[in-house]
Amino acid sequence: MNIALAPDMILLSGIASVEDAEPLLAALIDQPGCAIDVTGLDRAHLAIVQLLCAAGRPLVSKPGEGFLRDLPAIGLIQISPR
Amino acid sequence: MTKLLIVDDSPLMRRLLTDIFSAAGDFEVAVARSADEALRKLADAAPDVITLDVHMPGMDGLACLDRIMIERPTPVVMVSSLTDEGAEETLEALALGAVDFVPKPRGAISLEIEEIAAGLVAKVRAAAAARIPRSTRLTERVRRRARSPIARVSATSPAKPVSRRPGKAGIDTAGLSGIEAVLVGVSTGGPPALDRLLRPIPADYPWPIVIAQHMPAAFTGPLSRRLDRTCALVVVEIGQAVPLEAGTVYIGRGDADILFSRRGGVPHVMAAPSDTTRLWHPSADRMVESARSAFAPEALIGVLMTGMGNDGAAAMSALRRDGGHVLAQDEASSVVWGMPGALVAADGADLVLPLDELASQLLAWAQS
Amino acid sequence: MDELLSQFLIEGRDLVAEAQEALVALSRDPASLAAIDSLFRATHTLKGSVALFDMAPAERLLHAAEARLADVRKGKVPLDPATRDGLVAIIDQTDRWIDAMETRGAIDSDAEAATHRLVALLDSTVTPKGGITDAGENAEPDWLTTLRGRSDFADVDMASARTAFRYTPDPDCFFRGEDPLAIVSGVPALLALAILPADGAWPALADCEPFRCISILEGVAAADADQVRAAFRLVPDQIRIAALAGEATAVPTDQGIRAEPTTSLRIDAARLDKLADQSGELGVAIRALGPLIEKLRASDPLLAAAFTAVEDEIGRTAGAIQRSIAGVRLVSLEPVLRRLPRLAREAAASIGKTIRFSLDGDTVQVDKQIADQLFEPLLHLVRNAIDHGIEPADVRAAQAKPNEGRIALSVVQDGDSVVLTLTDDGRGIDPHAIRTAAVSKGLIDADRAESLGDADALRLIFLPGFSTVATATNLSGRGVGMDAVRTSVERLAGAVAIDSVVGEGTTITLRLPASAIVTPLLIVEVGDQTMGLRLDHILETTRIEASAIQRIGPGHACVLRDQTVPVLDLAVLLGLGETQDAKARLVITDAGAGRTALRVAGFGERFDAVIREAGGLLNAVPSIAGTTMLADGSVLLVLDLPEILA
Structure with a gap:
């Protein structure tokens, strides 16, 4: 997975595997208040998704695309359309 | 052909192991159904290597191992179950002179058996070529038995090798400063070697010591507890992220890797799911690479000890090239000189030392 | 691995019997250390055995029993009657599962529940907290009530929902390489999924452990409960599944209790x-x-x-x-062959080649001995084909061959024989190179090599010490060449043939008898040689004083049981000189006309041999019926007594 920082935004892209959880956690702690753009995220391990849940921040993506398309995770945090 | 003696009371296990090793093609397999039969066959079968089940009726595996080591010292690979109790017995067996251990094969009808078989065969092949650890000699064992297992070596122990062998050739007597962590990679023959590495080091040692000992998950907890009993240092198994502390030994959790991270500026160590692109876990290479992301190379000491394969050699030689400090265990004192051999071949070690002098060097570097 | 299963059925029942014996002994003397040790060991070995098969609940159950017994051995807990009853129930359950493995090849579908119950029963003997049983079998579990009311699921078409699940992954599951999301994505017809904090609320980021699973996954699917359960088969202890309205609640079946009457019987x-x-x-x-x-x-x-x-x-x-x-x-050859395709692919991958391995032919039955001993030579041939036959990808491309090497094994029954044909489309074997190599290795002289036809030249690779590649590779192994393959096949009274076209590939044909015809032999010493005699030609063996053999006319005779029997010296008959011992060792045979005593120099052991018809040079010697291979690999000549005495 690639983690990129933009003003007020953390951009996640590629395939997020379990070992990406530690750098993601560090980025979330270091950048409080940033929203998270998951448009480019193709697949995510539960270790990543649960951090996104715990962060409780707005997630930005296009509906029906990216890492959640195979999982109708309706109970997950609201995703705002980009 | 390697002559292998399989000692197991279960016909099922004997059959499975015989199938696996016969299929490997370079083993001549003999079997024994009990410890007594194994001891009777020892002279005639003249095995190059033995696999030994711990639990058997009559004489058990440990007693059998003890007798083998007295009557005809032979490389022995324990076949262990991955339980706490199995781990304790296996560690005892390693202290008694077993070269290595393999987990009991499981899931024979699943496809994984071929993979399990490959690992099993590789370990037994390596063991057949291994030096039998010195601690198997009778005098050594008698001395070991005489020591109380819970006696902690005090910081002023007269057995401190530094004072016993001052200025011994090969030891670098100049002290180092600013060290953040000592990183140890070790595999086959590791548990008894770690005991001898850590015993001489006093409780007030100024740096944390982080150890990647290749092992299954069930074994590193018991190993940590065992070392904690016998060493002056505090020995813990790595789990959740904890801040690194001086005078503490961190044993990487088995089947997982070791990761360093700065949290709020404070260096932490934690267990991470194993990186499946690497063969051995905890991975010494990954430990060193991760430490490099948290610390300057000059702040790190790498120690690569006995073990098959080459894990740690790449990362530690890079560490030395970039200004870190690296020790390799020498061939004569290694059970299998794979990892340290690869390091030495890559010109990655500042010093190549016998097992007992590794501790001396770590102590000498800490004298400032 | 079918043979492993039959071994398990025998051993597993022995261990159950051993455990039951120990439990009986413990009911008489609860303090008997010998009985506790025996029970512990049997339980431990059983656990290791069931772990080899698809019997995960049995392994968990026996693990619980073993852990308890370990505590008993250490004196941490007493072995009270309640604990003993719990252990008896566990051993009995294991016994039933072993039966199930035999009759159906799998344990009961309700094994999970049984394990749960029995472990709880055993636990309740130390921690009297009343067990963890779900209150009221038919009442709806709390989690399902909560799930129904979940606002996240309000949009879901609950009318099509047939199954609900709650998956509580083990907190350490990431360390085992599991991704619960990946497991859940295997649920068919998943309608909705909720990812919930395991502790009721998500922790602050600063308290998060990145590699610890802190989630619970709940969802509903339009698939049946059994299909959903199948998606979670690797984590059966972490999943709760409930059928939703419209589905009849599963009725526990008793199919496990009454085993099907079986017409087959397993024999060691x-x-x-x-x-x-x-x-x-x-x-x-x-x-x-x-x-x-x-x-x-x-x-x-x-x-x-x-x-x-x-x-x-x-x-x-x-x-x-x-x-x-x-x-x-007679056993099926299939278990032996089944392992080959995978091993072949792995062997190819290990040296960076890709192959397509096809296996076809009849379901062939062969003698157990052949099934047991055929695998190694076959595997060796396959590895050879991959290693030496199939060219690297670039070479193949240059020759317009398909990228992946083709290796085919066909198995055909031909009368009493089984014929295995292994074909590859690799570089083939060049007879000229073989002649040259054989000459340079001193296996054959140059003139003779030149006089050999191409087909005979190819057979040179079966000579001991022949190898066309200067350095042995990891794959084909060291020091084991085609001669070892030939030896193995000939030990099974089979024959091996080779055919190859340079650039097009190689075909190796193994022909083996389907049923090994075992002949009992007696080994005798004749002159300074060892020979085999068919036991069914021998009436008896005896020793007499050499002086009791008398010259009668042109020949010799002795008196045995009041009958005069002609004595012939087998060594003389075979042109090996005269046997001269003070004691004459005689083999009495009726293979010729009437009873005859054959004088030999010594008697060896009796053993059962597969006799191979004499071929090649030996074919010309009428006194040899055939040859057989001794355990040490040497060849024993078997004499044709009727021919010799004719």
């Missing part, structure tokens, strides 16, 4: 071997009747004729028994 192979040995001995014993009947004929011809009729009848029956036993020893 060693016992079958013994039976075959004994039937062979029966045949030999019957042969002893003949001389007695001959003796009887002189005084009572009628009685002798009656005896002869009975002797024939016994002989026929004994022969039928032997054939039946040979039939029982």
Whole structure:
């Protein structure tokens, strides 16, 4: 997975595997208040998704695309359309 | 052909192991159904290597191992179950002179058996070529038995090798400063070697010591507890992220890797799911690479000890090239000189030392 | 691995019996250390055995029993009657599962529940907290009520929802390489999924452990409960599944209790071997009747004729028994062949080649010995084909061959033989290179090499010490060449043939007897050599003083049991000189005309051999019936006594 920082935004892209959880956690702690753009995220391990849940921040993506398309995770945090 | 003696009371296990090793093609397999039969066959079968089940009726595996080591010292690979109790017995067996251990094969009808078989065969092949650890000699064992297992070596122990062998050739007597962590990679023959590495080091040692000992998950907890009993240092198994502390030994959790991270500026160590692109876990290479992301190379000491394969050699030689400090265990004192051999071949070690002098060097570097 | 299963059925029941014995002993003397040790060991070994099969609940159950017994051994907890009852129930359950493995090849579908119950029962004996049983079997569990009310699921078409699940992954599951999301994505017709904090609320980021699973996954699917359960088969202890309205609640079935009557019976192979040995001995014993009947004929011809009729009848029956036993020893070759494709692919991958391995042919049955011993030579041939036959990808591309090497194994039954044909489309074997290599290795001289036709030149690779590649590779192994393959096949009374076209590939054909015809032999020393004699030609063996052999006319004779028997020196018959011992060792045979005593230098052991018809050079020697391979790999000549005495 690639983690990129933009003003007020953390951009996640590629395939997020379990070992990406530690750098993601560090980025979330270091950048409080940033929203998270998951448009480019193709697949995510539960270790990543649960951090996104715990962060409780707005997630930005296009509906029906990216890492959640195979999982109708309706109970997950609201995703705002980009 | 390697002559292998399989000692197991279960016909099922004997059959499975015989199938696996016969299929490997370079083993001549003999079997024994009990410890007594194994001891009777020892002279005639003249095995190059033995696999030994711990639990058997009559004489058990440990007693059998003890007798083998007295009557005809032979490389022995324990076949262990991955339980706490199995781990304790296996560690005892390693202290008694077993070269290595393999987990009991499981899931024979699943496809994984071929993979399990490959690992099993590789370990037994390596063991057949291994030096039998010195601690198997009778005098050594008698001395070991005489020591109380819970006696902690005090910081002023007269057995401190530094004072016993001052200025011994090969030891670098100049002290180092600013060290953040000592990183140890070790595999086959590791548990008894770690005991001898850590015993001489006093409780007030100024740096944390982080150890990647290749092992299954069930074994590193018991190993940590065992070392904690016998060493002056505090020995813990790595789990959740904890801040690194001086005078503490961190044993990487088995089947997982070791990761360093700065949290709020404070260096932490934690267990991470194993990186499946690497063969051995905890991975010494990954430990060193991760430490490099948290610390300057000059702040790190790498120690690569006995073990098959080459894990740690790449990362530690890079560490030395970039200004870190690296020790390799020498061939004569290694059970299998794979990892340290690869390091030495890559010109990655500042010093190549016998097992007992590794501790001396770590102590000498800490004298400032 | 079917043989492993049959081994398990035998061993597993032995261990159950051992455990039950120990439990009985413990009911008499709860403090018996020997019984506790025996029970612990049996439980431990059983656990290790069930772990080899698809019996995860049994492993968990036995693990619980073993852990408890370990505590008992350490004196941490007493072995009270309640604990003993719990252990008895666990061993009984294990016994039933072993039966299920035999009759259905799998344990009951409700094994999870049984394990849960029995572990709880055992736990309740130390921690009397009343067990963890779900209150009221039919009442809806709390989690399902909560799930129904979940606002996240409000949009879901609950009318099509048939199954709800709650998956509580083990907090350490990431360390085992599991991704619960990936497991959930395997649920068919998943309608909705909620990812919930395991502790009721998500922790602050600063308190998060990145590699610890802190989630619970709940969802509903339009698939049946069984299909959903199948998606979670690797984590059965972490999943709760409930059928939603419309689905009848599953009724626990009792199918596990009444096992299907079985028409097959599993027999330890060693016992079958013994039976075959004994039937062979029966045949030999019957042969002893003949001389007695001959003796009887002189005084009572009628009685002798009656005896002869009975002797024939016994002989026929004994022969039928032997054939039946040979039939029982037939096993399918399939388990042996099944392992090859995967091993071939792995072997190819390990040296960076890709292959397509095809396996076709009949379901062939062969003697157990052949099935047991065929795998190694076959694997060796396959590895050879991959290693030396199939060219690297770039070479293949240049020759317009398909990128992946083709290796095909066909198995055909041809009368009493099984023919295995292994074909590759690799570089083939160049007979000129073979001739050159054989000459340079000193295996054959240059003139002779040149006189060999191409087909015969190819056969040179079967000579010991031949290898066309200068350095052995990891794959094909060191020091084991085609000669080892030939030896293995010939030990099974088979033959190996080779055919190759340079640039197009190689075909190796193994022809083996489907049923090994085992002949009991007696080894004798003749002159300075060792020879085999068929036991059914031998009436008896005896030792007499050499001085008791008298010259009669041109020949020799001695008196045995009041009968004069001609004595022939086997060494002289074979042109090996004269046997000269003070004690004469005689083999009495009726293979020639009447009884004859053959003088030999010594008797060796009796053993059962697969006799291979004499081929090549030996074919020209009329006194040799065939050859057989001894355990040490040396060849034993088997004499054709009727021919020698004719």
